[in-house]
Every structure is written in C-alpha cells, then in structure tokens.
Amino acid sequence: MNQNTICAIATANGVGALGIIRLSGAEAVKIAQRCFKGANLEEAASHTVHYGYIYENRELRAGSQEQRTESKEPRVKSQEQSARNQEVSAEREIELIDEVMVAVFRAPKTFTTEDVVEISYHGSPHIARKILEVLVKNGARLAKAGEFTMRAFMNGRIDLAQAESIADLIASENETSRKVALNQLKGGITNEISVLRNDLLNFTSLIELELDFAEEDVEFADRTAMNSLLQNLRTKLRALIESFQYGNALKNGVEVAIIGKPNAGKSTLLNALLKEERAIVSEIAGTTRDTIEEVIHLKGTAFRFVDTAGLRETTDVIEKIGVTKAKEKIASAKVLLYLYDEQDSTTEEVIAFVKEFHREDLKIVLIHNKVDLTNDEIPNEFDRILTEELFPDYCDQILRISAKEKTGIEAVKNVLTDYVENLKDHESNVIITNQRHYDALEKSLQSVLQVEEAVRSGIHTELLAYELRNALEHLGEISGEFTNDEVLGNIFSKFCIGK
C-alpha cells in the first residue's frame, strides 16, 4: 500500500448539491481507476473531466468463505451478504456507489505539484464516507488537516506565507480580508520580504569585503553606504510591523471593553449598541457580574464588545470575581469605553481611573452617560475639568450620550470606526495580518538594531556578521525558508481537513 497518496473531502461538512473528494500523490490516478467505471483515467490527458461511476469491488471467495463463515464468523454476516441485491460473479461483487465526474490533473502543474484526482459526487456525507472507504481500500490514506497545502509548500510551489494566506482566504468574510489574503497568496509579502533580504545581503557583502581584508587592517566598507542601507531596512521593517495593528484588527477584530462604576449604564449601552436586550439592566448597583461578550460588525471590522461588572471595592465574593475579570478585560482591550454618570461620580474618580489604566496601546474614550437627566450647556463644568486634566495626553474624546434614550450611540460607533481608519495609516505596501510574521519581523528588527549598534561602536565585524545572519534567518521564517517541523505542524494543523 502506498501511504503517500492522500484523500479527503474538499467541500464543507454536510449536505450539498455536489461534494468533491480530492486525491493527491503518485498513485492518485491508479487508485481512482481501481474504483471508477467509465473512461480509462490512466490514459486520460491532464486537466480532463470524465463521467462514470464509483464502485466498490469486493472479493467474495465464494464457496470457501461460506465455510469459513460457518466456523469462525457470526452467521448474521453471510445472511446479510446474500440478501444484497447486487451483481455477483463467482469471486467478486460490484456495488455502484454513486454517479460522478472525475477530473484528472497530472504532475507537476497541479495544486500540490503531484498527480491530483478530484471526484465530484452527489453531495451526501454518507456517499462521501463510502467513496473515501473504497479509496482507502485501494491504497490511499486519509489526509491530515492542511496536508494538501503542506505538500504544495513542501514541493516548492508556494512559500509558507502563501500557504497561510490560503487559510486566510477560506476564513475571509468581507472584502478587506479577502483582498489582503489574496494579495498575500499572490506573493505580496514574499516580494516585500525579498526586497529586505536583498538589502541585507548587499550589506553582508560590504561586511565580507571588510572581513577579507581584516588582516591588512584596512577599513574597506563604506560606512556611509552601510548606514543608509541599515536605516532604510529599519524604516521598512517598522512600516511592516506597524501595519500589523490594522492587520490584526482586520483578522481578529477589535476588543472594546465597556467599563465604569456600578450603575453607570454599561449594560444599557451594550444593549443599545446591539439593538437587543442582551444584558440585564437594573437600578441595583452590581447587576452585571460575569463579563458578557458580543460581536458587532461595523464597516467591515468585527468589534468584540465586553460588558463588565462595575468597578468598586466589594465584599461580595461573586462580584469580586467579576471585578477581577473586568480588570483583565481592560488589560486585553484595545479600546476602552469608560462610562460615568455625573450625578454618581466625581471628576477626581474619573481622572484617577484614566491615569491608572492609561497605556500606549489603549484608546480610552470617555462617555458621559445619562445626559437626559441634566440639561446644561456643553461642555459642562464636569467635562471641562476632565478635558483640562486629561487631554491630550491620556485621551482626547468625551461623548455625551443617553444609553437609555439611545442618543449619541452613532457617535460611539463612529469613534470606533475612526479608530480602525487611523490604524490604516501606515507606510507599508502590504498588511501583516499574521502574528507569526509580526514576531519574525520584530526579531529581525531587533537584529538590525544590533547591527546598527555594532557598526556605531565599531565592534568586531565577525559579531556583526552574526547579527546579520540572525536578521536574515528571522526574515526567512516568514517564507518558511528557515523553519522546523513543530512550527509547520502547528501552522497546517489549523487548516481544515481536505485543504
């Protein structure tokens, strides 16, 4: 049995008009032929489609098997066999499984670069199971998750970033994520990285020139050229790294935590945003205990809203857990909607909160809730003090809303979509959406910074060469040039079976 020809359902789970089972490997055509009644696939030209039937061809070994059944196997089995309404010859029975179309693609111009056969059947999961069963009986083995794409990568048709983009394409749910993934599939990131690699290689040759003449104690390399190459590299790396802020929002959505004292109206705001009575609202302080998460899509971005327990010192055991959870959400969120009710807070409280939780990578939006209860000028004294104390270092926006009357809700949504618009403001040609790429770029940048430092301090050139190699290897992780089985296993296991 050839374990190298793999098969799997390529279409979604469940019933469909059609389903596709795909085979890949040296024996793909031979195995398909063994269970196909129709044209001769082994003689078929590449990229041709053939009508016919998938069948099962079972050996019966008639007489002798009957005897064996008598002695060793349960009687019921032979009864079942003879009861079947099938074409029975002396030694075999042939059972048609489904009427199909079979496509033949010959190596090397295929998805995996190996011979590929695709069987389109009537889209019943039961039929799919039966077909896989006969394929396996005839020498194929079931594919592991991502194994087809892994082969395309292993056989050099695509690099690792392109392989990953296929999973992104499958997961894409809107125009932006589709376009970004397709650009990656078409080599967008690969090209960008190869420009950086060339810069690094040019730099390396300058250094090697110097190494060659090291004994003669001459400084050959042109330090100005070196410095400008490094600066250029650093700028490009930073731009790519920066694009991840947007790429990540695109891929994983933006986490927005709704925070404030008990009774500030957090749950009322969540409900208003969702246009649905999702969270319990009551005039009792401490109503929300567990965190409540809901996703809203705004202008193509998924925002994950988290309603939390009101922040306060409490002796209630359960509420305490809720407050701890709320603080965890503050830590992981990208945007914080901090709600306050003027009648129930002091400016000192709000200022102290903002100063405590302010972070470089967190946008805090102050939301003055329950404005329906006060009808004074805008901004009123309360908000004027906050503005004076907090703008622009800690935050730069106060929204006045009534969560209950649903006024000002659009403004909240606009602040969020503007936040994402601003993330788009980066200098990179491509958008990094993948944490792995981001990590590799960060490491590469660190190495480049080390190289710069080494050049500046006139450190021995051999150490310099070492850091350069590091920078190159980190870039090579993105394309998969430098990688290991664990990393690969991890990437491809997240694919669907059949991809």
Ligand SMILES: Nc1nc2c(c(=O)[nH]1)N(C=O)[C@@H](CNc1ccc(C(=O)N[C@@H](CCC(=O)O)C(=O)O)cc1)CN2
């Ligand atoms: N029926 C079917 N549709 C499909 C796929 C498939 O495998 N089967 N795909 C699977 O993901 C996607 C298309 N992606 C593909 C990518 C490359 C090759 C391929 O054969 N590449 C060769 C030859 C290209 C050519 O003929 O010019 C190559 O690059 O060498 C095929 C499909 C989406 N649609």
Ligand SMILES: Nc1nc2c(ncn2[C@@H]2O[C@H](COP(=O)(O)OP(=O)(O)OP(=O)(O)O)[C@@H](O)[C@H]2O)c(=O)[nH]1
């Ligand atoms: N007048 C007025 N009342 C509001 C407004 N927003 C919320 N409330 C009321 O304030 C009370 C508390 O609202 P919730 O949404 O439960 O407040 P919360 O911040 O989730 O409170 P906890 O879950 O206890 O932390 C309820 O009685 C709401 O009806 C508003 O804009 N105007």
Ligand SMILES: [Mg+2]
């Ligand atoms: Mg609540």
